[in-house]
Every structure is written in structure tokens, then in C-alpha cells.
Amino acid sequence: MTQPTSIIGNMSIYNVWDSDFPGFATEWDWAASGTRQTVADQSGWPDDASAQEGDYPFQAFGPYNLAKGDSVVIVYALGVNGLSRKLAIEKGLEWRSWYRGEAGATFDDDAKNQLLASGKDSLFQTLDRALWAWDQKLNIPDPLPAPDLTVKSGPNRIDLEWENLSSVADFDAGAPDLAGYRVYRKRGNFLVDEDSELNPEGTHLVWEKIADVPATQTTYSDNDVIRGEAYHYAVTAMDQQGLESSKYANRSELAAFAFEPGQDTAENVRIVPNPFLSGAGDYNFSGQRANTILLVNLPPYCTLRIYTVTGDLIKTIEHTSGSADDQWDLITASNQFVASGVYILQVTNARNLEQQPVAGAIEKFVVVR
Numbered sequence: 001m002t003q004p005t006s007i008i009g010n011m012s013i014y015n016v017w018d019s020d021f022p023g024f025a026t027e028w029d030w031a032a033s034g035t036r037q038t039v040a041d042q043s044g045w046p047d048d049a050s051a052q053e054g055d056y057p058f059q060a061f062g063p064y065n066l067a068k069g070d071s072v073v074i075v076y077a078l079g080v081n082g083l084s085r086k087l088a089i090e091k092g093l094e095w096r097s098w099y100r101g102e103a104g105a106t107f108d109d110d111a112k113n114q115l116l117a118s119g120k121d122s123l124f125q126t127l128d129r130a131l132w133a134w135d136q137k138l139n140i141p142d143p144l145p146a147p148d149l150t151v152k153s154g155p156n157r158i159d160l161e162w163e164n165l166s167s168v169a170d171f172d173a174g175a176p177d178l179a180g181y182r183v184y185r186k187r188g189n190f191l192v193d194e195d196s197e198l199n200p201e202g203t204h205l206v207w208e209k210i211a212d213v214p215a216t217q218t219t220y221s222d223n224d225v226i227r228g229e230a231y232h233y234a235v236t237a238m239d240q241q242g243l244e245s246s247k248y249a250n251r252s253e254l255a256a257f258a259f260e261p262g263q264d265t266a267e268n269v270r271i272v273p274n275p276f277l278s279g280a281g282d283y284n285f286s287g288q289r290a291n292t293i294l295l296v297n298l299p300p301y302c303t304l305r306i307y308t309v310t311g312d313l314i315k316t317i318e319h320t321s322g323s324a325d326d327q328w329d330l331i332t333a334s335n336q337f338v339a340s341g342v343y344i345l346q347v348t349n350a351r352n353l354e355q356q357p358v359a360g361a362i363e364k365f366v367v368v369r
Contacts, residue, residue: 077134079126083115089202091115142171144178144237146249147218151233151256155323158256160220162235170239177240183211183220184234188287190253196287205286207234207247227325228272228285228294230255259323262300266347266361270296275366276330291337293365295319295326295345299358302350304328309342322353330367340369 064072082088094107119125133140147163160183170177186207188197197205213220225231234251236244272294273284284290295304304317304326314332330338347361 077130079123081123081126082121093202143243143245144239146245149235149250151252153256155261156258158222158258162218164218165237166215178215179238179240180215181213182209182236185210186232187229190232196290225258227258259325262322262324263297264352266299266350268297269347269361269363271365275368278369292327292329298324299350300353303348305346307344338367342366
């Protein structure tokens with residue numbers, strides 16, 4: 001706070017004001033002018049800033065009066081805030097209804113602006129907290145670290161195991177103060193709101209807490225899972241002060257899947273969904289697996305061959321996992337998406353868990369794009 005003032009600058013004047021802005025010629029002219037005007041106060045700034053193309057956030061530091069060998073410390077306080085995700089979706093849908101002229105919709109532009117003016121999305125709230133922490137010389141309560149986490153796919157479940165933090169001392173008090181753990185889960189993609197999971201209703205897939213676990217427990221089995229769906233997990237540690245470790249420090253980026261053990265026969269092999277409808281949305285698998293079909297009730301080991309209805313072999317999958325499940329992303333061996341049509345799955349070279357041969361099977365399925 002005692003260092004020279006840093007200012008916001010523009011690293012390319014044409015990115016912000018375009019070539020017709022008659023104000024400062026360069027960011028150095030602005031930084032050295034001493035006026036420190038806001039953009040809106042600059043002479044020649046258009047009334048409608050949205051008409052200017054390009055992104056606006058640029059930063060410069062100084063000018064500083066430094067001798068050779070001198071240095072300054074630049075500390076960033078990065079503030080991120082906004083309406084809560086839940087409120088943004090709720091009010092966004094209400095505003096869309098008004099914009100479309102739907103009967104009874106009242107959340108208009110004025111109501112939207114009043115919500116924003118309430119400060120619920122204020123960056124100042126975040127930056128005030130950052131300033132408070134800085135004023136305390138960062139001597140503030142510290143949560144426990146996030147435990148190391150291992151996630152394993154299992155039969156009809158997904159198993160989690162994490163580091164035991166019961167003997168880890170609180171950073172400030174010097175004594176252990178673990179109160180318990182929390183388990184979080186995300187179905188589909190690892191990140192939230194990727195394009196493949198957005199839908200007009202706003203019921204998007206999100207990270208959610210699924211369990212509170214006592215301090216004496218370092219394992220958890222998630223039995224509430226759907227075969228073929230991708231799942232990601234995070235585990236946090238809670239201390240006696242109610243502080244929680246980061247939810248982002250140990251999230252499992254690689255997906256885990258629940259499966260059934262391989263069957264002793266190929267008579268019950270099924271394709272899910274069948275028919276596959278590319279526009280079925282939530283009826284298909286979530287996230288990046290939306291273009292995937294699941295092959296279920298397989299023998300533990302077998303060869304899966306997929307043919308067109310005219311007998312052309314387009315994909316071969318060696319199933320060696322020992323489970324009853326496998327998958328196909330509807331991409332052929334020549335790296336092309338399959339077209340609409342009837343396809344044939346042939347299960348050959350089938351073996352049980354003891355590697356003894358069992359009868360194969362043939363199934364038909366339909367793809368509609």
C-alpha cells in the first residue's frame with residue numbers, strides 16, 4: 001500500500017477507442033498525464049461504449065522514478081464476483097420470458113438493472129475482503145490442506161480413498177483440529193457449463209455435495225451411480241473452526257465409471273440407448289459422452305465387431321476389462337461419425353472369467369441423426 005500508484009493502461013489504443021478517438025495517443029501519454037481520468041471521462045469517448053470492438057482490460061504499472069538497482073513489489077488482488085449461479089440462472093430465465101413477450105412475465109430490463117444495482121454482484125465485496133486480509137498481514141485463520149484422493153471405478157459403485165488428516169496440525173494453533181470430510185461429485189464433464197451440458201431450461205449439471213464423512217473415515221463408496229455415466233469427485237477437510245479446504249485442489253479430472261462384472265453368457269447383450277437419437281438430449285449420456293452408446297451384459301472378455309446392415313465392418317473393439325460394460329463413441333475405424341441407419345453388433349471370441357469359451361451373440365441397433 002505504500003508503493004507508488006499503479007494505473008490501468010491501454011496497450012493498444014486502437015483496440016479500445018478505434019482509429020477515430022482524438023484523445024491520448026499512447027498509453028504512456030495517459031499514464032504520464034497525471035489526470036488519471038476514467039475511460040468514460042475521456043474526451044471523444046462515444047456515448048455507446050458497446051459499439052467499440054475489442055476487449056478492454058489492459059494494465060500498465062508506473063511511471064516509477066527508479067534508480068538503477070531499485071525495485072518495487074507489485075501485489076495483485078484479483079477479485080472475482082457476480083450474482084450467484086443459481087440466482088443468475090433463475091433471473092435470466094425470468095428475463096428471457098419477458099423479452100419473448102410471454103404472458104405474465106414481469107422481470108423486465110428495469111428489474112434486471114435494479115437487481116444488479118443491489119450490489120449482489122459487487123466486486124467491492126471481494127476486494128474489501130482481500131484488503132482486510134492484507135491489512136492483517138495475511139495473519140488469518142487457515143483451513144486444513146486438501147487430502148490426497150484416489151478414485152477407482154468399481155462394480156455398480158465408485159470407490160474413493162483419501163489421505164488421513166487426523167494428525168495434521170492446524171497451521172495457527174499447532175494442534176490437530178480435523179472435524180470431518182465432505183465428498184463432492186460432478187456427473188458428465190469435469191468442468192461446469194461446457195457446451196455439451198447446457199440446456200435452455202437452465203437445469204445444468206453441477207458439482208454437488210453428496211456426503212459428510214466423520215474424521216475417523218477415509219473411504220467412501222458411491223452406490224448412487226448410473227452405469228455408463230462419467231463421474232468426477234473431490235474431497236475436502238473440515239476443521240473445528242468450520243473452515244473447509246479447497247474444493248478445487250484434488251478434483252479427479254479423469255472420469256470414473258460404475259460397471260457390472262462380466263456375465264457367463266452373451267445371450268443378454270444389449271445396446272443402450274437403442275435407438276440412439278442424436279437430438280435426444282438428456283436421454284443420452286451426459287457431457288462429452290452425449291455421442292456414446294453403452295454395450296452392456298457382455299462376457300468378461302470378447303471381441304466386438306460392428307457392421308453396417310450391408311455387411312461392411314466399420315469398428316472392432318477388444319473387450320478385455322472383465323466387466324459387463326463397454327462403450328462406442330459412434331466413430332468408425334476410419335475416424336468418421338456413423339450416419340443414420342441400422343447396425344449389427346457381433347460378439348465373438350467370448351470367454352468367461354476362467355477364460356473358458358462361451359457362445360457369442362448378434363444384436364441389431366439403430367442410429368438416428
